[in-house]
Amino acid sequence: MKIIxxxxxxxxxxxxxxxxxxxxxxxxxxxxxxxxxxxxxxxQIDCEVWFMNVNIYRKRYFAVRKIDDDSFIAFIGLKNYNPxxxxxxxxxxxxxxxxxxxxxxxxxQILLDYYFEDLKFNELYLDVNNFNKRAISLYExxxxxxxxxxxxxxxxxxxxxxxxxxxxKNGKIYSFITKMKIRKDGR
Numbered sequence: 738m739k740i741i742x743x744x745x746x747x748x749x750x751x752x753x754x755x756x757x758x759x760x761x762x763x764x765x766x767x768x769x770x771x772x773x774x775x776x777x778x779x780x781q782i783d784c785e786v787w788f789m790n791v792n793i794y795r796k797r798y799f800a801v802r803k804i805d806d807d808s809f810i811a812f813i814g815l816k817n818y819n820p821x822x823x824x825x826x827x828x829x830x831x832x833x834x835x836x837x838x839x840x841x842x843x844x845x846q847i848l849l850d851y852y853f854e855d856l857k858f859n860e861l862y863l864d865v866n867n868f869n870k871r872a873i874s875l876y877e878x879x880x881x882x883x884x885x886x887x888x889x890x891x892x893x894x895x896x897x898x899x900x901x902x903x904x905x906k907n908g909k910i911y912s913f914i915t916k917m918k919i920r921k922d923g924r
Contacts, residue, residue, distance in 0.1 A: 741799065741855070742847035747840060749847050752798040752812055757788035759809035763832040770868055773892040774830050795819070801831075801844045810835040813848050815861075824860040829872075841875050849879065853921045860920050864889070867913040868902040876917050885916035 741749045760776035761784065779787065791798045795818045801811035814828035831841060852858050863881065865872050888904055888911040896903075896910065904911040 741851045743804065744843055744847065745804070747801055747803055747810070747843055747847070749799045749801055749813070749844060749851070752788075752791065752800045754785070754788050756800040756809050756812070757784040760784055760787070762809070764834045766833050769893065769896050770866070771833075772896075776830075797825075799848065801840065808835075810840060811844060813844060815852070820856075820858075823858045824862065825858065827861055827863040837871065841872075842878065845875065845879050849919070858921070860918055862916065862918045864914045864916055866902065867915055873915060873917075876919075879919065880923070881917040881919045883915055884918045887914045887916060888912065889914050 738750055738753075741751070743749070758781065761779050761781075763775075763777040765775045765777050766772060776787075791812075791814060795816070797815040797818050799813045800809055801813065802809055809832075811829065811831040815825040816828055818825040829841065829845070849861070852861060862884075863876065864887070865876065867873075891898075891903065891910045891912040894910050898905055898910045902913055904913065
């Protein structure tokens with residue numbers, strides 16, 4: 738197991754199949770807007786299929802684990818991983834029972850150090866739902882800057898969409914998205 742970085746509470750390592758199986762231990766999101774991030778009800782086959790989907794070309798995924806009890810508390814993905822252009826897109830998902838405890842900031846600091854210093858990448862992009870104020874606050878605290886807005890078809894078409902964060906168009910629910918980026922040189 739190669740640890741890519743750690744601090745006094747957590748460590749990051751390349752995600753493996755055992756991490757994927759540990760998704761079944763995760764709690765469930767109560768917010769219906771986050772239903773697509775509920776992994777706690779996964780079967781063994783679901784875990785294996787999920788792992789195969791994140792363990793492919795142009796993706797790099799990392800497990801975030803607690804040092805004290807080795808609990809798998811989050812994963813961080815680098816999607817559209819491009820070592821030639823030295824950029825990729827960020828995705829991060831936490832077990833709901835570990836949100837708002839400072840682990841996201843710590844995990845992202847470790848990831849950014851690895852990304853910019855060890856991998857020598859230059860830019861990291863992300864898309865975040867506008868309703869996810871906690872995530873937006875984290876990204877801003879880390880130095881991400883807003884670089885655009887868009888809308889995307891929302892994964893949970895069963896929610897009741899409010900006008901502040903969602904748009905109903907052609908019978909489909911779209912989510913307002915903020916695009917953000919961080920550069921190695923700080924621009």
